[in-house]
Amino acid sequence: MQDNELHLRSRLTLLLDALSRFQEFLKFTGGIITTIILIFVSWLVKRPLGDHHLNIGRSSIRNLSLYDVCYTGALYDEKYTYTFTAPCISIRFCRPTSAYPCWLVFTAHELFYKSTTCDTSLTRLDVSFWVFPYLFKRTAGSWISAELDGLRIRVHHSNETPYWVKRLRQNLAAALLNGDIYRLDDVKVTVRFAGCTDREADGSSPADHVDPPPPFLNREVDELRTTISASQLHLHNPDARIYAFHAIDAQLRRDWDSNRGSFVLIAEESRWIRVRSPYQGEWSPGWRQIFTSLAQFPFDFLRFIDFPMSAVDLYVGRADVTFDEFRIRDAELVKQGFITLREKTALFEVNWGDAILDAFIKTVVNP
Template identity: 55%
Template sequence: MAALTRIGEFLLFTLQVIWTVVLVLTSYVLGRPLGGHALKIGRISPLLLTLHDVRYSGALYRRDYTYTFTATSLSVAFHLPRPSYPRWFTLSSHSLFYVSSTSDISVSTLDVTFWVFPYLARRTAGQWASVELDGFRIRVHKSNATPYWIQKLRQNVVTALLQGEIYRLDDFWTKVQFAGVSESFAPGRSVRRRRKGVHRDAPPPSTNTDTDELRISASARQLHLHNTEGRVYTFGVVDAQLRRDWDQDRGSFVLVVEEARWVKVHWLFQRTPTPWWSQIVTSITQFPLDVAHVLRHPMSTVNIYATRTDITFDEFRIRDASLVVQALTILRAKTANMGINWADVLFDAVIHTFVRP
């Protein structure tokens, strides 16, 4: 019965996707919005397989959620796969903007490469596509209206940090600053962990003392995480700052990440050598299941690389951050299993941060 339910849900989702595509294409042909969807293309280059000045707008949830997508160019290209580089299709786009009711997203350059038998060619651990982002920026208007996919990404990273393995961490430090109470700051004790590499200081915070403000900063260098689902997160540089303005009773949060990768690694059974013909037969027979998996969980079938990512929350409240609750819950469970008193841990943390020099 459960299998029939999943099949029905998959068929319903597929029909919804097909119907949306039909509405979008019909809207472009008719030159007017249709069913809450509108597509406009400035110019088409058939020989180059390129669309110029693309603009698409739509609405979801009874038009409570509206969004607009624009791109200066959107091009595709087909390739002859080679054993050393088995790509067959690439998608490229420049100057992408996604504006919605809850967030704004921009990407300078997007390149998506699709592979043929990636596991057989040892290109990936089975992922059919690799995504490369340059100049990736996300702006969330309010933390209590964070988009679902950002919540999932945040949850996955926190879970990997607390429940997975830390393969590498060259440098890590935190700082607490109070501004506005006096002209000088009261920095907390920095925690540093250095193994190798050159330390680079984060940009100094603003010294504006007109308002009473609390700033909590954290930075890390060469952070490599391995979660429990065969994914490896690597971050070259991570800089984060939380600001709390006591006068206006509001806060903001900024996160800057450089050289970020999200890569699927091989399971143990995948590392065992198998005949090439067996891998081809397995890939062909599992292709329909892979297509269904792509439609249901598209992010699980790609590897992602972003040269730089900027995430900004205009209005940020800690009680809206599920990662804080998740982190405290997991940390409390771990300390309980190790026989550590939770109250002592919090008290020692306060002493180390605010009291000790």
């Protein structure tokens, strides 16, 4: 009897949770639809409407293209403002084939997004929409493939990181801490004290310079530079996703005089793709693949509602991410690292005081 009650309560809890998520989805979707209507009406009346204003230079129905697109908006009582511009946006319908099961291609050039918290630019964006990707083996189940080229992100303050950049950092840090490293060809870490060490390395002092140094040679700044470089880094996260980087370089700078820091990340040929399930690699008749594709669609749609990026595979040719002001306590890897360390400590009942003392004795007292 008690087991039945517990089972009923658990099912009721799951049902209430599903209803709550569905209500949040409806609320979010309603907000998006309202915003789209305001944007469209502002374009028709040629004036801002509800802190939204869309201006399109010209359009081509024949080519299904928009030219000189400019959109400005504001949120939170105009505390957050943003501007989006694109010289050309176009869509192209395709006839799906077994070799290329694509039905729609979205293309945009020279995208630029400027907001209160960050600036983002993109040289080119190509988005392909697939028809039954599992059936045609085009992807491992992702319905959308997005290819980005020339991505540049500049965040002004790390404590005001945009939500989508924060989620990207969280997912990557979680993959590093909780996932599996499938491949890592080379990794190098360099720590350098710039400023005083540069003067000593040159074998000279400021008095030896007759002419003043050029403006870009700032030898009066003492800062700590930590650089990490890795090549062919492949990570597998618990969500059956692969992060693949051909090359990744990151540098953290900390100025001790002004108590400020900055962070730069450069990633080349980055991929975020879905991994095939074990049953997808097995041979099966065509009719079974068609049935599986049709049956899989509702589950993929529900997953898309809960997490829209679950239906997307990403490829970024080059990404440059810069934080003008970066604090160590805002580093996602540091925050999640301490959380993981605390969980492991509680799980294995590790006494860190004794562990540090034992390590000190083995290293210094009795090497």
